[in-house]
Amino acid sequence: MAHIQEEDRNYLTKEFEKMVNPVKLVFFTQKFECQYCELTHELLGELSELSDKINVEVYDFVENKEKAEQYNIARIPAIVVEGEKDYGIRFYGVPAGYEFSTLVEDIIDVSKGTTTLADETKEALKKLEKPVHIQVFITLTCPYCPRAVRMAHQMAMESELVTGDMVEASEYPQLSNRYGVSAVPKIVINENVSFEGALPEANYLEKVLEGEGASKKS
Amino acid sequence: MDGLMFSLKKEDDSVQLDDFYDVVVIGGGPAGLTAAIYASRAKLKTLIIEKEEIGGEAAATDMIENYPGFPEGINGHALADRMVEQAKRFGAVVYYGYPTNFDFSSQPKTFQLEGKTISAQTIIIATGTSPKMLNVPGERELKGRGVSYCATCDAPIFAGKDIAVIGCGNSGLQEGLFILKFVKSIKFIEFLPTIQAEKILQDKIQAHENTTCFVNHQVISINGKDRVESITMKDRESGEEKVIPAEGVFIYVGLIPNTDAFKGQLKLNDWGYIVTDDNLMTSVPGVFAAGDVRDKGLRQVATAIGDGAVAAVAAEHFVESVQQKKK
Numbered sequence A: 001m002a003h004i005q006e007e008d009r010n011y012l013t014k015e016f017e018k019m020v021n022p023v024k025l026v027f028f029t030q031k032f033e034c035q036y037c038e039l040t041h042e043l044l045g046e047l048s049e050l051s052d053k054i055n056v057e058v059y060d061f062v063e064n065k066e067k068a069e070q071y072n073i074a075r076i077p078a079i080v081v082e083g084e085k086d087y088g089i090r091f092y093g094v095p096a097g098y099e100f101s102t103l104v105e106d107i108i109d110v111s112k113g114t115t116t117l118a119d120e121t122k123e124a125l126k127k128l129e130k131p132v133h134i135q136v137f138i139t140l141t142c143p144y145c146p147r148a149v150r151m152a153h154q155m156a157m158e159s160e161l162v163t164g165d166m167v168e169a170s171e172y173p174q175l176s177n178r179y180g181v182s183a184v185p186k187i188v189i190n191e192n193v194s195f196e197g198a199l200p201e202a203n204y205l206e207k208v209l210e211g212e213g214a215s216k217k218s
Numbered sequence B: 001m002d003g004l005m006f007s008l009k010k011e012d013d014s015v016q017l018d019d020f021y022d023v024v025v026i027g028g029g030p031a032g033l034t035a036a037i038y039a040s041r042a043k044l045k046t047l048i049i050e051k052e053e054i055g056g057e058a059a060a061t062d063m064i065e066n067y068p069g070f071p072e073g074i075n076g077h078a079l080a081d082r083m084v085e086q087a088k089r090f091g092a093v094v095y096y097g098y099p100t101n102f103d104f105s106s107q108p109k110t111f112q113l114e115g116k117t118i119s120a121q122t123i124i125i126a127t128g129t130s131p132k133m134l135n136v137p138g139e140r141e142l143k144g145r146g147v148s149y150c151a152t153c154d155a156p157i158f159a160g161k162d163i164a165v166i167g168c169g170n171s172g173l174q175e176g177l178f179i180l181k182f183v184k185s186i187k188f189i190e191f192l193p194t195i196q197a198e199k200i201l202q203d204k205i206q207a208h209e210n211t212t213c214f215v216n217h218q219v220i221s222i223n224g225k226d227r228v229e230s231i232t233m234k235d236r237e238s239g240e241e242k243v244i245p246a247e248g249v250f251i252y253v254g255l256i257p258n259t260d261a262f263k264g265q266l267k268l269n270d271w272g273y274i275v276t277d278d279n280l281m282t283s284v285p286g287v288f289a290a291g292d293v294r295d296k297g298l299r300q301v302a303t304a305i306g307d308g309a310v311a312a313v314a315a316e317h318f319v320e321s322v323q324q325k326k327k
């Protein structure tokens, strides 16, 4: 049974006409002990059927260890949305529920190589000096989460130093526990700065800069 | 991850702000979106400003069963998405941001958005409400550490755990049904001697064996070091205090209107809700209020959208009268 409904397929086929350059969805999976790997794999397959500009590359997390290391993949299922280069966009966990739109929007952005961030944000990101790792913990039914993930991914596109992870909290209980996630969206920046909830772009950026600053000192 | 679906948002987020609008709607919940549908369809230049996420409280509700036209019920987020699509179809623009410095004293009205001054012939306030806090020790400290006000956001994180829901009104029970898809058990705690929610919701909850209900109990504190561990409550009849274990607490004890930004400029009632006339005009001509934020009897999606329509048509008349005066 197809996961993407007929009506949505038609919509997506049109949406993907906006694509400029090809996009590679690099997928890391494992045969065992991964509840949502298969579902994620099927979903990506269905997406790639909707545009000849979308290609899926599949790697086994264990057998293709070098690839996992090359992309710095921490766990599975993982998706890298790669365009002309690897911008640092990561999905950990199945991009279902409200996050399905996030994946679709990311694909189009990456294909065009542009984001909708404000000019001030882009300028500020250009001035970053240290790597910034943004982890956005979400659940698939949280209406405020997609915006928080998109922000991280768009920032990753605008700066070589930024990596943006979507992390589906219930699929990685240990990781969620480590960061004390019990409300989402929870955004963790470089281990030392975190916040909860949907922040407007300017305030989100402030936190990112704060996270970078804190790691400069250390 | 029960009922895993692939939900698709069919809207474009990138917009350019102009300096002047016929109608500016503050708040993108059902009331604001309906107002925008009517206003933009009447060919008024319409902007909706949303500070958080389009759809408002409705978008954070898993299942809305009493909104006409959807006999099987509809997911609140999906309903909101349809309203946005409809408003955009007629030309309304949605902008994500936080408007400040409202000045209603002159015509047109003005406010600030992202450092820009924007003028509006009319303003429709549809800022809705926020969940009320319980105001007990531990609540503020443990917010985001087990204390939650958004079940659709946080319930999946409590998979397999024992949790509590405070408040047995319609919201508490409705959200309880969603939470039950994930958790091991729910203890419902209600201050009043009887459950206030609709009978149909009570029956649905009671059909689940892993629910217990404590009526006539007052929550004294929420306890835990870094995370919620338990709740202390008092039996209001016997005065006996009990501690019940819970790893999460979802609180549904009422609403507070989002009217801080307008205090001093508009007539509010004793609880902070905006007072309007029959056409939903506030104490300031050209400023209207719609939905949960105004002083009214029933706060539901069905009444919010009715308000949105009334306010938009009244705004349209106001814009016409201003234009006539100019001639």
Ligand SMILES: Cc1cc2nc3c(=O)[nH]c(=O)nc-3n(C[C@H](O)[C@H](O)[C@H](O)COP(=O)(O)OP(=O)(O)OC[C@H]3O[C@@H](n4cnc5c(N)ncnc54)[C@H](O)[C@@H]3O)c2cc1C
Pocket: B026, B027, B028, B029, B030, B031, B032, B049, B050, B051, B052, B053, B054, B055, B056, B057, B058, B059, B061, B063, B064, B065, B066, B067, B097, B098, B099, B126, B127, B128, B129, B170, B171, B172, B174, B175, B258, B261, B290, B291, B292, B293, B299, B300, B301, B302, B304
């Ligand atoms: C848990 C729960 C369950 C519910 N279940 C049902 C149900 O089953 N059936 C039903 O009919 N109703 C239900 N309701 C009620 C229903 O959700 C509301 O009546 C309805 O959403 C009100 O719509 P609104 O547009 O007036 O306000 P809201 O939906 O609250 O929307 C207001 C919007 O304004 C935004 N906002 C606030 N301040 C500002 C600002 N300063 N600037 C910009 N934007 C701002 C907010 O972010 C929000 O998006 C439920 C409510 C809750 C809380």
